[in-house]
Amino acid sequence: MSKQPKYQQVADALRREIDNGTYGPGARLPSEAELATRFEASRNTVRSGLNLLVSQGLITSSQGLGYEVRKHEVFELNASRFENLQFPQNGDAYSTDVTNAGRRPHQTFRVELATTSEQIAQRLEVEAGSRSVLRFCHRFVDDVPWSTQATHYPDWLLQKAPRLAEPGDIAEGTTRYLAGLGVEQVGYADEIATRMPTPEEARLLEIGPGVPVMLWTRTGYTADRPVRCTVTTFRGDLNRMNYEIGDLSARNENEAQ
Amino acid sequence: MSKQPKYQQVADALRREIDNGTYGPGARLPSEAELATRFEASRNTVRSGLNLLVSQGLITSSQGLGYEVRKHEVFELNASRFENLQFPQNGDAYSTDVTNAGRRPHQTFRVELATTSEQIAQRLEVEAGSRSVLRFCHRFVDDVPWSTQATHYPDWLLQKAPRLAEPGDIAEGTTRYLAGLGVEQVGYADEIATRMPTPEEARLLEIGPGVPVMLWTRTGYTADRPVRCTVTTFRGDLNRMNYEIGDLSARNENEAQ
DNA sequence: TGGGTCCACATGTACCAACAAGTTGAGCGA
DNA sequence: TCGCTCAACTTGTTGGTACATGTGGACCCA
Known part of the structure; x- marks a missing residue:
């Protein structure tokens, strides 16, 4: 006999x-009161069980x-398409991908001067x-x-490329x-790392409980040294992030069919 | 005025x-009773607030x-080191990495015949x-x-490589x-994908609440077609997963110093 | 018919109480 | 001194109650 707590059993x-499909994606579960009757438990106990599933990302709850x-x-x-290495400008690959998927992209943008954090400084090989x-x-x-993207450029690059610090898009x-410079x-x-979102991230991405974020940090190098570091939060x-390594002509031929 | 719920304020x-470091990593928080006094809230309300932080992976709780x-x-x-493409045999890169980090690796292993799931079948280009x-x-x-790793090999490969189906390691x-065949x-x-663990995964990896899993699916191709699909759960x-794309000689020289 | 009110029902918040169960250290006895 | 018991403190579980707040449909009235 296991004697699991009742809320676990729920x-x-x-x-x-x-x-097993009794409740499919999007289906509505019985109310707390009904579940309480069914499991012969108090509403509080049922709520504990439901809360567990919410924090595991299996279900959501909305008041009322x-x-x-x-x-x-x-x-x-x-992430590893050759085109991305050639033309990975901000937002372009994103806009194309989203539009191709029949969805409507939209973004806000801002530029600011910042003091470099420990994590970024290490990757850009500059002083924190x-x-x-x-x-x-x-x-x-x-x-x-959908995502937030923060790209950091080191101070020394600004003399060569002053437009980086100007507000507004670079067409x-x-x-x-x-590259032109x-x-x-x-x-x-x-x-690539993953963790539960901070409240700030949860607010920006409108993430409910039980949904982790994926952190994608890309550091770009010239032949000499790192020139930028982009942290994207999804x-x-x-x-889902995809990488291709080596020769995948067999796969890509099949996909082209 | 915001009027946030009390458990949120906690x-x-x-x-x-x-x-801000008042409680650093590993530090013990005041007890529920103390927090209840401090915030002028009931123990249940404090527990709700603490539970939130637990499910966000910020703190852990242990009875007693x-x-x-x-x-x-x-x-x-x-994941993208060239050596891995050349010699990615089961466990070897892992054992080496772990030992180099001064830690002690250890693994259990088993082989079984399975019916191919939808997800795997699609990647191996065989019938579900x-x-x-x-x-x-x-x-x-x-x-x-640390991780579980499930590698699937398609049926047609067994005629060429019967040892795949034998229990026990392939030295x-x-x-x-x-390759020898x-x-x-x-x-x-x-x-690469991320989500909250299933109870099964939480058990195998001994993950507490508030910790997501990272799923790494690697499909291996010959020049003709896919020959294996490995799903690793971390x-x-x-x-943290690392990939290198293009020419990173600048970075690797620096790291070699 | 159109629009608004209101009620029934859903979850959210907050509190109280009691007991179960795990951990630690004080203190006692051999 | 060693080892055991036990008390005190911790979180875990389960029940209860009350009221707040969000949602949607029934209903009524102009």
């Missing part, structure tokens, strides 16, 4: 029923409406606390917050702008 | 104090002990429900569960074994 039973099984819709991000330019982008798909893209990026170092439940 | 206040600020220790995974070989690996670092590594992998397609709080 959570397990509901998870099973969601897994009830509990719903979460729908999962995944957006694919291709030194000045850097931060170009910040908040992206939406069909008016749903031809920052990478092409830099002789600062050509030849390689990237990508890092909703973890809506995105 | 969570926010504690988060601020954790962020109290609440602790979570420590974060990150392990780096290099068909037979495949599953080689499963459960890895530990210093006896702490020279599966990739080298396959003329099945040489020339490229990988990697996918604790999201302890791992």
Whole structure:
């Protein structure tokens, strides 16, 4: 005999029923009161069980409406396409991808001077606390917050490329702008991490409980040294990152069919 | 006036104090009773606030002990090193990395025949429900569960490579074994996703509440077609995935110093 | 018919009470 | 001194109550 706590039994039973399709994606669960009757438990106990499933990202709750099984819709991000290395200007690949998927992109943008944090400084190989330019982008798909992107450029680059610090978009893209000034990026170092969002991130991305964020840090290098560091924060439940390594002609031929 | 709920105020206040260092990593928080006095709230209300921070991965709780600020220790995974493409045999890169970090690796292993799930079948380009070989690996670092790895091989490969279906390790590594039989992998397609763990995953990886998992799916291709699909599940709080794209000689020279 | 009110029902917040169960250290006894 | 018991303190579980707040449909009235 296991003698699990009652709220665990409630959570397990509901998870099973969601897994086996009794409650499909988008379906509404019985109300707390009904579940309390069914499981012969108090409303508080049922709430504990439901809260568990909410914090595991399986269901959502809305006041006045009830509990719903979460729908999962995944957006694919291709991080290693050759085109991205060639023309990875801000927002362009994003706009194209989103439009191709039949969705409507939209973004806000701002530029500011910042003091470089420890994490960024290490990647840019500059001193922590030194000045850097931060170009910040908040992206939406069909008016749903999708990602935030913060790109840092080191101070020394500003003498060569003053437009980086000017507010407003750089029409031809920052990478092409830099390349035109002789600062050509030849390689990237990508890092991918995941964790639960901070309240600030949860607000910007409108993430409910139980949804992690995916952090994508891309440091761009010239032949000599790092020239920029981009930290992109995605909703973890809506995105998948893709990399291709080596020769994948077999795969890409099949996909082209 | 905002009029936030009281349990939110508790969570926010504690988060601020954790962020500003009042409670550093590993520090013990005041007990529920003390916090209840401080915030002039009931124990239940304080518990709601603490529970929020737990499910956000900021703190942990243990019965009889109290609440602790979570420590974060990150392990780096290099997914795109050239050596990995050449000799990516099961466990070898892992053992080497872990030993180099001064930690003690340890793993359990099992082989079984499985029916191919929809997700795997699509990647292996075989029919869903068909037979495949599953080689499963459960890895530990210093006896702490670290990752689970499930590699699927398609049925048609077994005629060429019967040892895949035999229980027990393949000493020279599966990739080298396959290469010796003329099945040489020339490229990988990697996918990275994140979500909250299922109860099963939480059990295997001993993950507490508030910690997401990172899912790394690697499909290996010969020049003709996919020959294997590996799904690795990591604790999201302890791992970071790294990729290098293009020419990073500048970076690697610096790191070699 | 159009529009607004209001009620029924959903979850959200907050409190109280009691007991279960894990941890630690003080203190006692051999 | 060693080892055991036990008390005190911790969080975990479960029940209860009351009221706040958001949602949607029934209903009534102009």
